[in-house]
Amino acid sequence: MLSAHHGLLALVLTVPIVAGGIGAAPAVATRPGLVSARSAARAPGPRAELEKMTLAQRVGQLLMVGTPAGHLSNAAKKAVTKYHAGSIYLEGRDRHSIAAHKHGARNIQKLATKAATANSPMYIAVDQEGGEVQVLQGKGFSDMPTALHQGTWYNFTIKSHAKTWGSQLRRAGVNLNLAPVMDTVSKHLNRKNKPIGYYHREFGHPPHKVAMKGTAFANGMRAAGEQVAIKHFPGLGRVRRNTDTSSGVRDRVTTRHGSTVKPFEVGVKAGAQFVMISSAYYNKIDKKHPGVFSYTIMHTMLREDLNFTGVEISDDLGRAKQVAKWSPGERAVDFIKAGGNMILTAKPSQAKPMTAALIHRAKMRPHFRSKINTSALKVLAAKHRAGLDP
DSSP states (O other), X not given: OOGGGHHHXXXXXXXXXXXXXXXXXXXXXXXXXXXXXXXXHHSOOHHHHHHTSOHHHHHHTXXXXXXXXXXXXHHHHHHHHTTOOOEEEEESOBOOOHHHHHHHHHHHHHTOOHHHHTXXXXXXXXXXXXXXXXXXXXXXXXXXXXXXXXXXXXXXXHHXXXXXXXXXXXXXXXXXXXXXXXXXXXXXXXXXXXXXXXXXXXXXXSHHHHHHHHHHHHHHHHXXXXXXXXXXXXXXXXXXXXXXXXXXXXXXXXXXXXGGGHHHHHHHHTTOSEEEEOOSEEHHHHEEEEGGGOHIIIIIIIIIISOXXXXXXXXXXXSOGGGTTSOHHHHHHHHHHTTOOBEEESOGGXXXXXXXXXXXXXXXXXXXHHHHHHHHHHHHHHHHHTXXXX
């Protein structure tokens, strides 16, 4: 599938491809202040970490719960300490400084105890795209322009700026940026595309431009030591309504091998460790299931067609209107059952019903328990690559 696009790939691939699946011995990228190169080398590795975890702790690694960016909520804290959530998502808009966020991140990492996460450090994630979608805006953080504006820059300029922005996140204790957007918004929709185009979150209109500019952004973030999540697979640029605020959102255009899937293909080939899955319906791919519950989208397209071996993370399964008709437990089970790995919920109180449903299903179905183990191992392997070892 890649053979026809070697010219494009050669242009945008400026970092080594990160080697594959859960059986591989992942390379370790250390994070100053968390682990040294020597201690990382001594780390037991993700498989050994998994073996030390209870079923509840393994399930917890599959949860990323939201909290206000400037304040760890009691609900989020409880999700970690009682329900073993292994990742935190900073949401909203915040004006605290880098120093303040660094202190807050240290307090979050202190929650990662033996009882809570088997000492596995936390992913602390944020949406730091630019323009209207920049969560951290206080002292020390640059004012990031929209992706559409970034798309007018040369690739090396985007990479240079993204490296600076990634360094700011790193100093603030954030280790995963839920960006860049790899969605291609058609010119005829433009701002009528409410989730992406309305806020100028796209890097451009032609898919090849989105691929080049988005990958340059991702490469810059990785150069600063940040992991990234490319989103929203297989694309949100062909819908009109926003899945966060509307239900029944459908894409009637995107196809399995269509041109708007190519930016994700390039992003995966460039080494993305996370891909965020859209919750829209895709009539020409799987009209019966939203992307986050679709085996065809998450396994056939992403795993088989694009050879993605990293972590598939959901778009919000907490507050999003698109999935409101499913109970929190059903959302969690259906996402993992279809091939997903990490559940993002903006409502940390949902950790309880989601965890209960996943544990119950795992105890009843050995095949589902295997999916839990595989997903937890993928998350731990990604943490290991980021230097997030016990």
